[in-house]
Amino acid sequence: MRKGSIAASLFWLSAAWLILALVATGFLLTDLYSRALDTSLAETLDFHVESLTGALLESGSPTSDAIALTDPRFDRPRSGWYWAIRDADGTLYNLSTSVVGIDLPVLMGAADNRGRRTAVMNDVFGTQMRVVERTVTVAPNSYQIVVSGNLSEILELVGDFRGQTFIVLGAVGVMLAIMSAIVARFAMRPISKLSRAIESVREGESVTVGGTYPREIAPLAEEVNELLRSNAQIIERARNQVGNLAHGLKTPIAVLRNEAATKKGALAEVVLSESEKMSTMVATYLERARLAARTSVVGKKSDATMIMLRLTRVMRKIHPEVTIAFERPDASLPWFRGDEADLEEMAGNLLDNACKWSKGQVGVRLDAERNETGTLLLICIDDNGAGLSDEDAHKVLRRGVRLDEKTPGSGLGLDIVKELVDVYGGSLELKRSTLGGLLVELRLPTSRLSSMARPNAT
Incomplete structure (x- = not known):
């Protein structure tokens, strides 16, 4: 009776677990990379807000030409990188060159402990942005400094990273699957060796299961050898017992047959007939026992x-x-x-x-x-x-x-x-x-x- 393969079961089980682990690893790495880029963007925007705040406080006027950022992305229209200085009523006092044809949104909600508001939104060109807004007071007026960064670029980087990650992990998975198949095959070699040893006994090439085996299957080889030894002893005992019984019956049957042969009458004829039958039956079952014992011995073959x-x-x-x-x-x-x-x-x-x-x-x-x-x-x-x-x-x-x-x-x-x-x-x-x-x-x-x-x- 055969049902599947241990090596195949080990391979498919490890392959299934490997696929789950690699997929989970891919999503985890992508998520960590996305978080790292988003954190870096937020820190960059905070830095630009601090730079504009310092320039505003130093110049004392929100319309001063001294207020500017050196990052060239703020000079490129539709870049998603924008900054502006306005008052609470939305009146613009200063803005980046990149702000062309758009209106920077007004962020709602309460500010954090640093006086900031943050949000993610899209501009009129469909670019997703992360926006940071901070209120700065230059007596006697208060101004809002708004800075945005291109979040779509980060999402594209995350997508590229995800694709490359799964390609690399797929290649790693293939190599690990090959290694798993090799390991499974190597692990099954002692079982194959034991199978060949048992087959050699059955085919007459050996009388016992030979070879050394790992401790997990060594008891099996020992039990098979013990079973072969026990089987041989049982067959020998059974053959001896049948032989002893047959020989023990031959003498009484011969005596009955000889005595009946010297007598005449119906009783003598019946005894002689039945003793002949008994003798035939003893010979028949002795021959059957001999054949059964001979064919039960493992390891014989003929051309x-x-x-x-x-x-x-x-x-x-x-x-x-x-x-x-x-x-x-x-x-x-x-x-x-x-x-x-x-x-x-x-x-x-x-x-x-x-x-x-x-x-x-x-x-x-x-x-x-x-x-x-x-x-x-x-x-x-x-x-x-x-x-x-x-x-x-x-x-x-x-x-x-x-x-x-x-x-x-x-x-x-x-x-x-x-x-x-x-x-x-x-x-x-x-x-x-x-x-x-x-x-x-x-x-x-x-x-x-x-x-x-x-x-x-x-």
Whole structure:
């Protein structure tokens, strides 16, 4: 069962947090920059008010030509930088060259502790301004000194700063995201290493999970090794117990059978018949336990190509009258995940049956079949014999069932194959062959490809 990726989750979580942090940082820096520029403008306007106040007090007349500011922005029309001296009735006595076609506003409200009034407003040209007004008394008259600064310029600077800030922070974010992905990948390397180690155990390349791991996942590796050891002990104990039970029952059953064989009568016949059944059942379940214990051992794999090559050579000698065509797969065919002897027993029984029932032609093919659960090894064996009906195909998979008593055999071959197939979690299907006879499809679990080169024997 798989659900997402830890590395991907770490990356997206850190990326989401990084985006939020960088966006918040961008707005915070922009706000701080805007506040700094606005404070600087306010201080500049206060300085100009103080300069005009000093010039007014020094000259003693609001209309004196000595009252002026050296900042060239007050000489440029529509600059947003204006100053003027007027009385409480709004009568102008002096003003900057930049005041052309506008009327400086009269600020309302109470003055601060320094006698100032401030406001933000627009001139007739749409320029946003910060305005500072201060009342100065030159006995016996009072005058209002008004100075304004261009706030639109500051807003444009703030906008440019915001754009550049987000570009820089975006570049920083990309670099941090790449670093986060690298860190997440690096952090997951021990887990990938542990996964490969467990897979090597499952594939038969190792008997335990080896390697050193960080303290966060080292207990997991230790528990897996302990589980493997415990599983091996359980299997060994179960196999020994079944063997002991089977051997313990064999002697009493043999005694009953021998005693019944020396007697005559209905009771002796019943005892002899039932003891035979008991002996068969003991042998059957002992064999099942042996198969289950053998296939439960982790870490076995077999080269199906080489096994089928070996089996076809043997069958050609046993059945020289039969032509066996083996369609050999390429080197990418996955290996069978299980014991070599088990695969030989399954494939050998099926191939032997095909040779017995064919009319001289048998085909063998190996392939890899992929489905939603993974990759399976597909072994197809067909012949040109009489074939089987659907009903007969189900019958022959039963223990000891034979459709033709004339052909030598016990009838247990297909049942043994089916038993092994069930143990390995595979499947066995009997179909109609294109050659006219029976097609047997055997599907089994696979292992990874072996690095060992296969010989070119045919």
